[in-house]
Amino acid sequence: MTETPGTATDVLVLGAGILGAALSYHLARRKDRSVQLLDPGPGDRQATRRSAGILTVQGWDTWDLGLVRASAAEYRAIAEWRGRSEFETNGGLRVARTPEGVAWLERVHGVLQRSGVESQLLGPEGTGRLLPAGSLEDVRSALFTPEDAVCSPATLTADYLRSAARAGAEVRLGAAPGPIRWTDGRWSTGGRPRRGPDAARAVGGSGRTGGQSRPRPADGSVHPGRSLGRRR
Numbered sequence: 239m240t241e242t243p244g245t246a247t248d249v250l251v252l253g254a255g256i257l258g259a260a261l262s263y264h265l266a267r268r269k270d271r272s273v274q275l276l277d278p279g280p281g282d283r284q285a286t287r288r289s290a291g292i293l294t295v296q297g298w299d300t301w302d303l304g305l306v307r308a309s310a311a312e313y314r315a316i317a318e319w320r321g322r323s324e325f326e327t328n329g330g331l332r333v334a335r336t337p338e339g340v341a342w343l344e345r346v347h348g349v350l351q352r353s354g355v356e357s358q359l360l361g362p363e364g365t366g367r368l369l370p371a372g373s374l375e376d377v378r379s380a381l382f383t384p385e386d387a388v389c390s391p392a393t394l395t396a397d398y399l400r401s402a403a404r405a406g407a408e409v410r411l412g413a414a415p416g417p418i419r420w421t422d423g424r425w426s427t428g429g430r431p432r433r434g435p436d437a438a439r440a441v442g443g444s445g446r447t448g449g450q451s452r453p454r455p456a457d458g459s460v461h462p463g464r465s466l467g468r469r470r
């Protein structure tokens with residue numbers, strides 16, 4: 239793996255899984271700061287590649303619920319825009335086989351109802367009607383959430399990476415970032431560190447929000463080892 243000298247940037251995003259790719263895209267399209275996304279691998283190869291892509295309303299709290307719904311809406315829009323059938327709203331079913339499980343489903347059902355999310359609490363008979371081929375002998379109750387969906391995280395990540403590059407982010411895949419430095423309010427990578435690596439601050443960190451973005455056209459494709467998007 240070679241170390242590629244980088245350029246200074248306001249925001250440095252480490253990791254081109256779905257999280258880093260989506261974050262880079264959303265920050266870059268604001269055009270109020272420069273964004274660089276680095277990954278020593280090709281991106282979308284770790285958790286994102288293995289994910290089952292299930293988007294489920296959890297009912298833990300309103301923040302989690304809002305995140306799932308916002309993600310689902312965006313993923314659906316991307317899939318529709320691409321003309322692909324890689325987002326499917328097919329509903330989710332959680333089953334309980336113990337009294338504790340039943341109590342938990344009732345609690346989640348209550349949270350979802352109060353948050354305006356459709357959910358149906360089913361007994362064994364209702365569960366059997368919904369899932370005729372399931373092994374449901376000892377199922378006591380089930381919670382059906384119709385808006386649950388499945389998507390293709392790897393494909394979405396590739397789309398986010400292309401869109402981030404088009405929006406002006408510098409996307410650098412397949413190259414070790416080298417030492418990371420924070421100098422004069424900006425991040426830079428590569429070369430010899432003046433005061434030592436400062437990677438811990440880089441994760442999720444951003445510099446000032448100066449209006450120095452000068453986005454340049456990118457070819458929109460993403461290849462390992464290539465640097466895409468804006469360059470200074």
Ligand SMILES: Cc1cc2nc3c(=O)[nH]c(=O)nc-3n(C[C@H](O)[C@H](O)[C@H](O)COP(=O)(O)OP(=O)(O)OC[C@H]3O[C@@H](n4cnc5c(N)ncnc54)[C@H](O)[C@@H]3O)c2cc1C
Nearest residue numbers: 252253254255256257277279284285286288289290291292
């Ligand atoms: C088997 C499995 C099934 C799952 N199913 C679901 C599901 O159905 N629904 C759901 O919502 N979630 C699911 N998840 C969880 C979901 O996949 C992850 O939450 C999500 O993909 C995390 O994305 P990420 O971008 O944070 O991480 P990752 O996709 O792991 O990406 C991290 C990236 O960071 C890079 N990296 C690592 N170190 C550095 C460094 N020092 N500098 C720069 N880059 C670095 C890596 O190369 C990698 O590309 C599942 C996970 C697994 C493993």
